[in-house]
Amino acid sequence: MAGAFAGAAPADGTVTAAVIQGNVPRMGLDFVSQRRAVLDNHAERTRLLAEDVAAGRTAQPDLVVWPENASDIDPVRNADAYQIIEAAVSAVGAPTLVGTQEAPSVGDLHNTALLWLPGQGPVDSYRKREIQPFGERMPMRWFVRLFSEDVDRVQREFQPGDEAVSFAMGPASVGVATCWEIAFDDRVTSTVGSGAQILAVPSNNATFGFTEMTDQQLAMSRVRAVEHDRAVLLPATSGVSAIIMPDGRVVQRSEMFTSTALVEEVPLRSTTTLATRLGAIPEWALVATALAALGWVAVLGRRARGVRPAPESAAAPSSAATARSDAGQSDG
Template identity: 45%
Template sequence: MRTRRFRLRQLLVPAAVATAGFALYAASPPRPAWWVAPLAFAVLAAAVRGRRMRTGFGLGTLFGLAFLLPLLGWLQDFLGADFGPWPWLGVAAVQALFVGAAGAGMALVGRLRAAPAWTAVVFVAVESLRSAVPFGGFPWGRLAFTQANGLFLPLASLGGAVAVGLAVALTGSGLAELGWRLREGSRSPRAWAGPLVAVLAPVALGAAVLPSLDNAPGPEGTARVAAVQGNAPNLGLGLLSEDAVLRENHLRGAERLAEDVQAGAVPRPDLVVLPEQVGSWGPDRSDPGLSRVAERLGVPLAVGGLSLDPDGQLRNRVFEWQADTGAGQQYTKQHLVPFAETIPMRPVARLVSPFVDRFQQDMVAADEPGVLDIGPVRLGIGICYDVAYDDVFTGAVREGATLLTVPTNNAWYGHSEMSHQQLAMSQLRAVEHGRAVVVSATSGVSAVVQPDGTVVQSTDLFTEQNLIADVPLRSSTTPATWLGGVPMWAVALAAAGAVVVAARRGRG
């Protein structure tokens, strides 16, 4: 009987951790259950407390799998029919191993004083690591991206995604520590003080910062911006051969916008944003269709597409497009999608990626911020995958961007949650830099996001629809913009120091 009870207790902890990992997924967009995230993290923190590192690694990996497998289900929607579940399972497994490493580190530093703080620091540091390696990293599934509608979102203006992630993890770790204190029956006020501070301080700080967020324009005033969502056929991998359809759909959508403007149905915008991968241009950058649309609208376009340069290099770009001069200023995507836009290990990659045969060469990334002067706007640009990374819009805003835009092509992923997850990243970036963000997607979700992270307009998936809105322009700088990568490096150094100290004490 005792043996059976012991085995049952052994199973309860992994079961609780797996349930918590799935709960963290349930807290992710498009669901607004942001408050579930710290509760889910609390279960992981409680489970690894007092454990050996290898047990922490196993429990962390289990938590990561339960979270990331459903979160990344859009990979199966995209590739499953032709490649089976292996790309989806492989990416989720590799990312879950990072969460496992975080679990091992959490178990180790849980022996230190102020354990909730060190536990949070270690987890967020590992998040930053997996956002950088391998192959440029994969930032999807950070704690911060669960908070697009949450009380912790205002903290993005202080320290970006790192600050928001720390708030979630610290609150969860504090809750876990309170649970342990309750279980131990501790009556010492000092024993309760630290965990209570860990729980309440992030909540209080988020509430304190919230009133500082507003949507008022700066001295630059406002701009009227339109986003064209021309739609795409829902073909999954079949979209690889439908570049011409994408282009024609978006030219037609822009033509419809021009007709509405000329008929007085909508006011004339100052700028029109078209999504990623609308065009495909050779070195001459010729596109009479785009020039015709720009002429009818009477305003410049910002349009995304693939461009082959005179040096033979292929780049994913956004061009300023004028009626009389065609392609002008340009921005090249900084963070390329591994196994799609850049393909390591091509012989192996052919087994899991259709892009090996489509692109015979890797695209070339940029290392400069995307800032284009278009009409009254100094436009900061991050193309699709760029928005998941902390450095892209930080660089653009430091270069004077007064408005941000995310041209993206998510038509590969069907009616999955991927577009909603990406929109949450745009909401966080809006608050982080105090800028409005215009998302222009081929098939949705296109959106207009205010500087406080509020979505004021959005489209449905796989619909043809244009958005037009007056958005505030700003040149002010948030603490997060000013600090840039400092919070990330501070957390990484603190985590490394905590791990070293805990390891030395463990040997002692």
């Protein structure tokens, strides 16, 4: 890892981070019905990482991040899921971010990331704030019903959280922006503002197959790394998972629909960039400037139309024509 921080020297030390990609049993929408298999895949890949650490093949990670929906079974309310996750986290011996869902028998559903400590279980949580329409909630249900009654099979919708969160994971403060939240300026900026020294973007791209969606998300994550001067950890259930340095370089990435673990030393940063401090102010300023320019063009156009010269037919008659007219009137 020598030279890994060229042009991006660590300001607050470094940590060794591990990104887990457990993969899904089959590509496509039907993976949701195989929730236990997805959980088992991520737990098994974490145990394999622990074996590599014990054998000296891989550095001991200071922290581990799992993808969004790595456990679609709520481990807080399901003892089997709890035990599977606890065994994997204890094996690797590091604080682990676990993507799951909060699913009480009654009440709101939440897409959740849990901070799981070895021997202690979940000690903190983040609720996804930007809920995906038609994926996690159903907008315009009455309209969609005109095309398919299957819309009513979705009876409980996910609800958004309301707070940016950074987890204390070993020596690092890790901010969470789940999946497509990386596309929203305010979500990422507020996460960095909550104290994040590293950004984690747990994602689930399995239903998008081999489309370009996962590469788009990787590109957005690289932009955020540069924008906020933070390393970004991108774990995805089926790929592409990646580790991105603060200067936007992808130092490790996975193949799609494979099981793997990425381990890398990454820098910690606490300073804030101008982009972080200003947030959306430049964007609103540009919008205001554009609107003002359009308004000024409209005003100039109205003024130009208002001072046009009178048509020639309405001009005053010439002196010769007046004379002829007068002469004709005398002869009569």
